[in-house]
Amino acid sequence: MFLNLIRTTNKKMIDLIINFIRVILLVVFIAQIQAQQDSRSEGSSKMNVLFIAVDDLRDWVGHMGRYSQAKTPNIDRLAKRGVSFTRAYSSAPLCNPSRISMLTGIAPYRSGVYGNGEKLRDKLPDAVTLMQHFRSSGYFVQGSGKIFHEIGAGDADSWDDYFVPKAKRMEIKRDASLPKSAWVRWGPLDCNDEELLDGKVASWAVSELEKPNKNPFFLACGFTKPHLPWFVPRKYFDLHPLETIKLPPVTKGDLDDVPIFGKKLAMEVYDPSGERNFANQGGDHQNVIANNQWRRAVQAYLATISFVDAQIGRVLDALEKSRYADNTIIILWGDHGWHLGEKEHWRKHALWDVSTRTPLIFSAPDGIAKDQLCQRPVSLIDVYPTLVGLCGLPKRKGLDGQSLKPLLENPKREWDRPVVMTYGFNNHAVQTERWRYIQYYDGGQELYDHDRDPNEWINLARIPEHQKVIRELQGTLLEINQTQKTLFLK
Numbered sequence: 001m002f003l004n005l006i007r008t009t010n011k012k013m014i015d016l017i018i019n020f021i022r023v024i025l026l027v028v029f030i031a032q033i034q035a036q037q038d039s040r041s042e043g044s045s046k047m048n049v050l051f052i053a054v055d056d057l058r059d060w061v062g063h064m065g066r067y068s069q070a071k072t073p074n075i076d077r078l079a080k081r082g083v084s085f086t087r088a089y090s091s092a093p094l095c096n097p098s099r100i101s102m103l104t105g106i107a108p109y110r111s112g113v114y115g116n117g118e119k120l121r122d123k124l125p126d127a128v129t130l131m132q133h134f135r136s137s138g139y140f141v142q143g144s145g146k147i148f149h150e151i152g153a154g155d156a157d158s159w160d161d162y163f164v165p166k167a168k169r170m171e172i173k174r175d176a177s178l179p180k181s182a183w184v185r186w187g188p189l190d191c192n193d194e195e196l197l198d199g200k201v202a203s204w205a206v207s208e209l210e211k212p213n214k215n216p217f218f219l220a221c222g223f224t225k226p227h228l229p230w231f232v233p234r235k236y237f238d239l240h241p242l243e244t245i246k247l248p249p250v251t252k253g254d255l256d257d258v259p260i261f262g263k264k265l266a267m268e269v270y271d272p273s274g275e276r277n278f279a280n281q282g283g284d285h286q287n288v289i290a291n292n293q294w295r296r297a298v299q300a301y302l303a304t305i306s307f308v309d310a311q312i313g314r315v316l317d318a319l320e321k322s323r324y325a326d327n328t329i330i331i332l333w334g335d336h337g338w339h340l341g342e343k344e345h346w347r348k349h350a351l352w353d354v355s356t357r358t359p360l361i362f363s364a365p366d367g368i369a370k371d372q373l374c375q376r377p378v379s380l381i382d383v384y385p386t387l388v389g390l391c392g393l394p395k396r397k398g399l400d401g402q403s404l405k406p407l408l409e410n411p412k413r414e415w416d417r418p419v420v421m422t423y424g425f426n427n428h429a430v431q432t433e434r435w436r437y438i439q440y441y442d443g444g445q446e447l448y449d450h451d452r453d454p455n456e457w458i459n460l461a462r463i464p465e466h467q468k469v470i471r472e473l474q475g476t477l478l479e480i481n482q483t484q485k486t487l488f489l490k
Helices: 002-041 073-080 095-104 130-136 197-209 234-238 260-267 283-290 294-321 380-390 405-409 464-488
Strands: 048-054 082-085 140-145 161-163 186-189 217-223 230-233 328-334 360-363 372-374 419-422 428-431 435-439 445-449
Touching: 048 294, 073 082, 073 294, 073 328, 073 360, 082 405, 095 130, 095 380, 130 140, 130 217, 130 380, 140 197, 186 234, 186 294, 197 217, 197 294, 217 294, 230 234, 230 294, 234 294, 260 283, 283 294, 294 328, 328 380, 360 380, 380 405, 419 464, 428 464, 435 464, 445 464
Parallel strands: 048 217, 048 328, 082 372, 140 161, 140 217, 186 230
Antiparallel strands: 082 360, 328 360, 419 428, 428 435, 435 445
């Protein structure tokens, strides 16, 4: 009996010890879960958003392989963490209409926002911007730099807080050997990154990521480079020695088969105020060539991309070190492309591939493929519904875009939705996997086969065997043109 008592006592002790260990393990497990939640957004399980805008950034980034001399290590490492769309297109080849369409989800042909002069609330007084939708869903929404067209809030209802940096005015030294008529808005500066506006935007973002937040946040960083002028610290020019610079691919007489209005867009020049002047004198391209500035201009554009890439790197580093590293979606986008002599054209302001193609990258801790390039044509207008879906926000009706979430999960899946781009009333381009069709208000047409002619050197619009393709692509524009006539023609 005594032995049985001992055995019973020992069994009870063992059971107590086992139960005690279980309780300890449960407490440790709960503490770990709580610590993970606290390290994310101070009590919120919602995903944060880091929203990075880059002005006038064409597809010259390293991982996209479009131009081998681009040096963008930070944008490239972001791409490795998610999905990069190699054929992302703006809704318009101009800052204001591109940004307003993306941030409202309403295409230019429905809003009537065609140029840089229109105001969001004049054209779309009742629109709910992407940021407003996040605010109404409990997010703290803040920004800095250039998100809308201007450097500033742009729309007061879209933000809880907006930081407007004040950059130091730099003394610009112009090459005295060049005539005053030479178009030269580039060159190295002897200053630090933090003295320039984009450097200050990056510093602001870094400081915000170091702060605790009780609510999930939407943090928008709007970088102004590589928008003109291309003046950045000298070290970024040194990354791209002038003697190594390769010019973009061009062909002689590229505008010979382009219709009248297309040529007009390509040959436009700008007066000192920055306004377009259609009484052209051969266009910017002739000016650059005549003054032997083509190679220097390409160098300056590359240097400016490297500069903004470094600022993006500072922000990414801060996020990785922060408590929000495991609960933040990152999106990086450019507002449109930029010509550097292709089709004898400079700047944007045209409906060709180079004018409208721009980087678009999504990264998230979960639910998105990693280190993948997506070759499907998509539009920046798809960003609004995509972010809404990724963050689990209520869906919004009346958006012209479509969520890219299926492509983020499987970048190789079928995707047959054409992309439509607009530049002014009744001037449109349609992009599919293979074709780009351009239709101008005066009836002019262009058709390019991207499978055989990715540089868009041969306009096929007048060749009879391609008329069936043109009719199919025109079908995409029938409803769009009818919408414009109903809304905007008196």
